[in-house]
Amino acid sequence: MSDLNPFLDPARQQELYGHASRLAGRTGALMRAKTSGRPVPETIVSLVQAHHVQPDRLSLVLDIGCGRGTSSLVISRQLRPRRVVGLDASLSLLTQARGRAQKLPRTPVDFLEGDFHELPLLAKSCDVAVAAFCLYHSPRPQEVIAQIARVLAPGGLAVLVTKGLDSYREMDQLVASSGLDARADRHESLYAAAHSGNLTDLATSSLDVVTVQDEEHTFAFDGHDHLAQYLATNPKYDLPPGLYGNPGALAATLHEFLPDQPLTTRSLITFVVARPKGGPA
Ligand SMILES: C[S@@+](CC[C@H](N)C(=O)[O-])C[C@H]1O[C@@H](n2cnc3c(N)ncnc32)[C@H](O)[C@@H]1O
Incomplete structure (x- = not known):
């Protein structure tokens, strides 16, 4: 097993995002468990409405690391910019995003393959970058944020979103107590590179921060079967062979080692809104 944080390991990222169905299963299980916290795409929309000077006259909104396009589509429908571009490194996720967009009339979103360290957009071309x-x-x-600063037009707005370092720690404790990975609560956070505690400083390297908003989101999983649908694709844990990517086998193993029980877990979600440096306040 590599010492690299799995969220920074290209091979683990390919496992996570190379197959759209995996991300859909994982996200679906998490969203079914959600009991508090506003939907993130809607919060992004309301932050743009509150802080952009002309939120009803946007030309181009860029959704970086758009995945299956959930935020891109909500932004297109609710903010009605002339165009939304969703950019992601995963072809499989982009294909799914395009399919979802095709089913929605009058939703002008283009999905583009690319690396967020080199945004394939002209300088000062975007009104909003998410x-x-x-x-x-x-x-x-910081390099991605410098790219965001480069593509933002004067008066443009960036909305950066991440999670707290100790998000879902109750899951770590459950996995550790099941014995499936005794060190589950001691692994480095998946969010170590950009988390609630350092996102403002990261943004400040290239942008002027306008506001920071923290929201606690709560998730209540029914029991082992529900939890395994999320955990099975969580690369944080060193699970015994055959369990990673296999929710049925993981659920069966959890049932064997721990009485079935609901699990409530939390994640701090942080939104940083920022502008190009030195622009109008
Ligand atoms: C957890 S998903 C987030 C998807 C979406 N933004 C959302 O909020 O649901 C992370 C996304 O970042 C993308 N990603 C990771 N590294 C990237 C890179 N170097 N360039 C562009 N996208 C990248 C992944 O392919 C994945 O779709």
Whole structure:
């Protein structure tokens, strides 16, 4: 097993995001468990409405690390910019995002393959740039933020979103107490590169921070079967062979070692809103 944080390991990222169905299963299980916390795409929209000077006259919104395009589509429908571009490194996720967009009439979103360390957009071309839950996949998140600063037009706005370092620690404790990975609560956080505690400093390297918003989100999993649908693709743990990527086998093993029980877990979600340096306040 490599010592590299799995969220920074290209091979583990390919495992996670190379197959759209894996991300959909994992996200679906988490969203079914959610009991508090506003949907993140809606919060992004309201932050743009509150802090952009002309939120109803946007030309181009860039959604960096767009994944399956969930935020890109909500932004397109609710902010109605002339165009949204979703950018991601995973072809499989982009294919799914394009399919979802095709089913929605009057939703002009283009999905583009690319690396967020070299955004394939002209300088000063974007009114809004969103980077949600992706900066922690970069070993050099300041470079991504410098790219965001480059593509933002004067008066433009960046919305950066990440999670707290100790998000889902109750899951770590459950996995440790099951004995499946006795060190589960001692691994480095998956969000170590860009988390609630350092995102403002990262943003300040190239942007002027306008506001920071923290929100606690709570998730209640029904029991081992539900939890295994999320845990089976969590690369944080050193699970015994055959369990990673296999929710059925993982659930069966959890049932063997721990009485079935609901699990409530939490994640701090941090939104940093920022502008190009030195622009109008
Ligand atoms: C957890 S998903 C977030 C998806 C979406 N933003 C959301 O909020 O649901 C992280 C995304 O970052 C993408 N990603 C990771 N490294 C990237 C890179 N170097 N360039 C572009 N996208 C990248 C992954 O492919 C994945 O789709």
